[in-house]
Amino acid sequence: MGILKNKIENEEWIDLRKFCSIKIGGKGKIIFFPKNKEELSLLIREFGEKIIPLGLGSNIIFKDGEIDKIFIHTKNLKKIELFEKNGFFYIKAEAGVSFKNIIEIVKKYNLEGFEYLSGIPATIGGAVAMNAGAFGVEVFDILEDVEWIDNNGNIIYSKKEEIEHSYRYTRFQKDGFVFSATLKLKKSDKDISQIIKNHLIQRNSKQPLDLPTAGSTYKNPENSYAGLLLEKAGYKGKRINDIGFSEKHANFLVNYGNASFKDLMNLLQSAERDIKNLFNINLEREVKIIG
Ligand SMILES: Cc1cc2nc3c(=O)[nH]c(=O)nc-3n(C[C@H](O)[C@H](O)[C@H](O)COP(=O)(O)OP(=O)(O)OC[C@H]3O[C@@H](n4cnc5c(N)ncnc54)[C@H](O)[C@@H]3O)c2cc1C
Known part of the structure; x- marks a missing residue:
């Protein structure tokens, strides 16, 4: 050490x-x-x-x-490069590059494929590890390859197809540190800046961005929405002291000031128990609890 x-x-x-x-x-x-x-x-x-x-x-x-x-x-891992090959445009970015940086490039070169991911607060490393997504698009849809480091410190290069992944899940949540990733995009004949602008207006109107939050608390169960189930079970706007499920989006936990971890866990356990009793569904947490 x-x-x-x-x-x-x-x-x-x-x-x-x-x-x-x-x-x-x-x-x-x-x-x-x-x-x-x-x-x-x-x-x-x-x-x-x-x-x-x-x-x-x-x-x-x-x-x-x-x-x-x-x-x-990963704040010091921020190298980024753009290159063209066989008619496609590739963005190779180190783990700490943020989606905001990617949007700038996508807009500048009018590249298609990333627009519905814009607005997700993420680094490339976090977004690959989580297979982040929105509006029916996920990172693995546009991912080409990943350079990552296993638990023994070996540097490994994997094509997307070789990486175990599914909805909001990848093998990197169990082991492996994403060092960099390459996204595959193409030149568009649409106005990408305008599409992103409209998309961000729509996105932001549905999320409680005025309070500290960790995004979606639960994954959507098959054929349903976690937010809808929480709302039906009376959890939209429900609080324990300073932690609560948002009034604006029931699946977003928000911190009203000085929320405690204990209150948060009590709220999650209560919601999970009620959803199980009411709908016989086990909600799976999307947020990562660390400690
Ligand atoms: C307002 C708001 C809106 C959101 N909207 C969406 C949405 O629309 N869609 C969506 O999918 N998510 C959404 N999220 C959740 C979050 O933005 C995504 O999960 C995002 O991908 C997390 O990126 P991050 O860099 O913050 O990762 P972190 O939160 O820092 O980490 C997330 C997980 O990835 C791991 N990790 C981080 N970096 C690496 C790395 N380099 N290598 C390996 N593992 C790593 C961490 O250990 C952790 O387990 C939202 C969150 C907020 C606050």
């Missing part, structure tokens, strides 16, 4: 509320900010399964108290 602490940018005993969009959580023992593949691989070789990768923290909830994990943040 000592050598790596001197060599790679880090911070100790961090306030985890600063590293997630819902602003809940305790203290993290140490966070590293590697700036290249070699530093990342060194950290993984040293700490293996103790590592928690972090992007924007927009689908994460940290537990209270002290969390004895090694956090690795």
Whole structure:
């Protein structure tokens, strides 16, 4: 630990509320900010399964108290390149590149394929790991390949087809650190900037963006919507102290000020129990609870 602490940018005993969009959580023992593949691989070789990768923290909830994990943040992994091959345009981006950066490129070159993913607060690493998606499109629809690091520190290159994935799930949620990913897009004859603009207006009108949130709490069960089930069960707008399911979108938890992890867990457990009793459906959490 000592050598790596001197060599790679880090911070100790961090306030985890600063590293997630819902602003809940305790203290993290140490966070590293590697700036290249070699530093990342060194950290993984040293700490293996103790590592928690972090992007924007927009689908994460940290537990209270002290969390004895090694956090690795991708803020220094931001290289991005655009190239053309056989009539397609490829964006190769390191894990810490945000979707906002991708939108700029997509708009500038009028590229098609990414427009319905715009507006998701994500880094490339987090979005690949979660197979993020919206409006019927998911990251794996436009993914070409991923360069990732396994728990032993080996750097591996995989084509999309070789990576286990499904709705909001990929193998990287169990093991593997996404270092970079390549998206495959094509030149469009539509006005992509205008499509994105309209899409963002529609998206933003449905989400509680004025309060800290972690996005969708639950995955949609087959043939249904988690938000609709929560609403039918009376959870839209339901609160325990400062944590609640949003009035605007029942599947979004919101932090009204100083929400506690304990209240949050009580609310989730109550919702899960009621949905099971009312509809015989086991809701599956999309948010990642860490600690
Ligand atoms: C307002 C709001 C709206 C949202 N809308 C959507 C939506 O429309 N669709 C959707 O799918 N999601 C949505 N989300 C959830 C979230 O934006 C996505 O899950 C996003 O992909 C998370 O990216 P991130 O960089 O914040 O990852 P984080 O939240 O930091 O991490 C998410 C998970 O991925 C892991 N991870 C992060 N980086 C890496 C890496 N480099 N390698 C391996 N694992 C990694 C983390 O350990 C964690 O398990 C929304 C969230 C908010 C707050």
